Amino acid sequence: MTQHYDTIVIGAGPGGMTAAIYTARANMKTLMIDRGIYGGQMNNTAEIENYPGYVSIQGPELAEKMYASTTALGVEYAFGNVEHVMAQDALTWRVITDMDEYTADSVILATGSQYKKLGVPGEEQYAGRGVSYCAVCDGAFFKGEHVVVVGGGDSAIEEASYLAGIADRVTVIHRRDTLRAQKILQDRAFANDKINFIWDSEVQSIIGDDTKTTAVQIKNRKTGEVSELATSGVFIYVGLLPVSEPFASLNVTDEEGWVVTNDQMETTQPGVFALGDIRQKTLRQITTAVGDAAIAGQNAYAYSENVKMAKLTAK
Known part of the structure; x- marks a missing residue:
């Protein structure tokens, strides 16, 4: 028999876990589904320096602390790649993964975003053999060597500074003549004599040998x-690109795939909420995802209470 929940949170990053904390504290039967390990992109972040309560904390450590909070409240966790979300009836949503199916009164979309690829020759060929999107994951392989960072935003400059502690030399290649990263990150990179910059330039291809x-x-x-x-x-x-393919049929995304919500985290589909980096927004941070999640979780609770009342009335 398909298991029914008061709410299903799709995605176990900082936003998804926070939403699950709020719904569980409201005594809602909550399932959190993710296709990988909880924590999302926090697991790829060496140092988090702008999360209140911590001067600095490792990304995986913060993920562990958040996950412990969800399990302590009885949130259930399931692995699976969500393939479809669809209405079963006027008051019930069905979530289909590659491993199982579930139903719920409400659904909270928290799948976030993923790094965009350059789309140049050699990128796919040398993925995992020199091409990476995660300095924390792969930086140790390049100890004492020269590496290139492509980009000029927060992630690029944060990871360039991280890599400078491992590699012999780091070259940042940016298509503009100024960085988009926060000033504190820029200042740190400019002050590091192991980091240099190539401006107004684009990588045309990635070259390598057989290995x-x-x-x-x-x-x-x-x-x-x-x-x-x-x-x-x-x-x-x-x-970044939104991880929103499974929700395309819901008609809640814009032309680029970002989920559109109001300030209550409500989509155009009753009972479907969205938060964090999957949303159409300008600032994508752990703190903003957590803020979105508190609102989404509370409104999912209010919606679920209305659904329960409607089902009782229908009887």
């Missing part, structure tokens, strides 16, 4: 000059 990455081909956007830069590793941070 590993050996260089990148770079084109200057202003002069058109093409050159090669020898490197052992290429770390790519050029933006």
